[in-house]
Amino acid sequence: MMKFNLHTHTKRCNHANGEDREYVEAAIAAGMEVLGFADHCPQFFPDTDYYSFFRMHPEQALEYDESVRALQKEYAADIQILLGFETEYYPKTFDALMAFVRPLHLDYMIMGQHFVGNEYDEGSYYAAEEGKREDYLRHYVRQVTEGLATGAFTYLAHPDIVWYCGGEEEYRRQSEALCRFAKEHHIPLEFNMLGYVNGRSYPNPAFWQVAAAVGNEVVIGYDAHDPKALRNDSAYADCLRLLDGYGIQPISFEEIILRNEKL
Numbered sequence: 425m426m427k428f429n430l431h432t433h434t435k436r437c438n439h440a441n442g443e444d445r446e447y448v449e450a451a452i453a454a455g456m457e458v459l460g461f462a463d464h465c466p467q468f469f470p471d472t473d474y475y476s477f478f479r480m481h482p483e484q485a486l487e488y489d490e491s492v493r494a495l496q497k498e499y500a501a502d503i504q505i506l507l508g509f510e511t512e513y514y515p516k517t518f519d520a521l522m523a524f525v526r527p528l529h530l531d532y533m534i535m536g537q538h539f540v541g542n543e544y545d546e547g548s549y550y551a552a553e554e555g556k557r558e559d560y561l562r563h564y565v566r567q568v569t570e571g572l573a574t575g576a577f578t579y580l581a582h583p584d585i586v587w588y589c590g591g592e593e594e595y596r597r598q599s600e601a602l603c604r605f606a607k608e609h610h611i612p613l614e615f616n617m618l619g620y621v622n623g624r625s626y627p628n629p630a631f632w633q634v635a636a637a638v639g640n641e642v643v644i645g646y647d648a649h650d651p652k653a654l655r656n657d658s659a660y661a662d663c664l665r666l667l668d669g670y671g672i673q674p675i676s677f678e679e680i681i682l683r684n685e686k687l
């Protein structure tokens with residue numbers, strides 16, 4: 425099966441390296457058929473001076489768009505390049521985000537919910553933090569399913585980002601709710617290669633056992649923050665092998681529905 429990756433960052437997010445062109449050339453060298461840029465989307469925070477240090481600012485989006493579109497034309501004979509964003513779903517600011525991205529005519533967006541609640545308000549928290557709070561886990565699942573229901577997302581990145589170390593029963597129940605929702609709406613779930621490479625708490629075996637039982641569509645996402653990540657063939661092979669162990673066969677690019685009619 426031809427390789428592809430819809431989860432590629434750029435240096436604009438302040439925690440990725442390399443030029444856009446280097447990502448494209450690495451993807452071609454790795455034999456990919458499609459490379460999607462999905463850098464961390466600007467967010468719009470009301471009534472606060474806060475701005476995330478790990479995503480691009482709104483003023484950078486146009487240059488990002490132009491850079492990726494120029495590469496798309498230049499490399500058209502070698503690889504299909506797509507323009508997207510990875511974004512949070514923050515209910516209160518999502519309309520502002522959508523109004524902002526609309527003029528960019530993106531090819532797709534993926535949801536990567538790094539914060540639950542949001543990141544600027546009280547009562548919000550970082551999803552990947554180790555913890556036992558059942559209400560946090562439930563909140564994550566509720567927020568993500570609500571976000572996916574908007575129809576704006578092509579897939580869900582690292583669905584298992586919540587590092588929950590409470591009861592297994594509750595984890596299974598919540599994972600199943602999320603997996604069932606994704607399956608009913610034909611939204612693929614991402615097996616996150618960066619998490620695997622960095623030995624993070626995700627991909628979480630307990631989650632993928634549930635996804636296998638539910639029969640979810642699954643995509644491997646490199647979550648590349650460096651062009652070299654796209655050349656990591658051995659990690660990709662490991663991910664395929666791990667998925668195979670759960671009885672999961674990732675879908676091909678042709679099976680992915682780019683949900684861009686709302687963008």
Ligand SMILES: [Zn+2]
Nearest residue numbers: 433439464649
């Ligand atoms: Zn990142």
Ligand SMILES: [Zn+2]
Nearest residue numbers: 431510536647
């Ligand atoms: Zn990412």
